[in-house]
Structures are given as C-alpha cells and as structure tokens.
Amino acid sequence: MPIPSRHPRPRRDPIGDYAEIEGPPAWIDHTLARLGIDPATCHTDSYGRLFLDWKERTGSSAENLTFDEIPPPTSSSLPRSNAPLRPRR
Numbered sequence: 001m002p003i004p005s006r007h008p009r010p011r012r013d014p015i016g017d018y019a020e021i022e023g024p025p026a027w028i029d030h031t032l033a034r035l036g037i038d039p040a041t042c043h044t045d046s047y048g049r050l051f052l053d054w055k056e057r058t059g060s061s062a063e064n065l066t067f068d069e070i071p072p073p074t075s076s077s078l079p080r081s082n083a084p085l086r087p088r089r
Contacts, residue, residue: 013047014062014070015054 009020021028032039045053051065062069 013050014065014067015051018050 011018011020021031029039032042047065055062060070
C-alpha cells in the first residue's frame with residue numbers, strides 16, 4: 001500500500017500521552033496492522049471530548065487543556081488516560 005505523506009505522531013498532553021494517526025481510512029488500518037495495534041484500543045474523540053471526559057473522571061476544576069492548569073501527575077493523582085492511539089479519519 002502506498003504510504004501517504006503522513007506519519008504517526010506522538011503527543012504528550014496534560015491528560016495523557018497519545019499518538020495520532022491521520023490519513024485515509026485504509027492507510028490508517030494498514031498502519032495499525034503494521035504497528036501491531038488492535039483497532040479496538042483506538043478512538044476518534046476530539047481533544048475537547050477527551051478533556052471533558054478526563055475532567056468528569058478526575059473531578060478536575062481545570063478550564064483549559066494546558067500544562068499550566070493541569071500539573072504533572074503525582075503518585076497520589078488519579079490516573080491519566082493510557083489510550084495508545086487516537087486515529088483520525
């Protein structure tokens with residue numbers, strides 16, 4: 001399969017670490033298979049939705065998805081998301 005000029009990109013956010021895979025659906029599926037990633041572990045939520053879900057889970061009062069408002073977790077913090085991928089189609 002031809003590879004478009006796209007690459008999986010890791011992304012560190014205040015609410016967790018993600019990898020984005022953007023491109024045509026067939027290319028995303030092919031890339032997931034090559035990386036050995038189960039598509040069932042992926043999601044297509046927006047960063048806004050991820051943030052709102054995280055706020056609900058953690059009870060955070062943060063208003064913005066920024067490192068200034070969300071400090072790094074400590075051992076006593078609630079867990080961050082560990083979702084491996086956020087493919088966008």
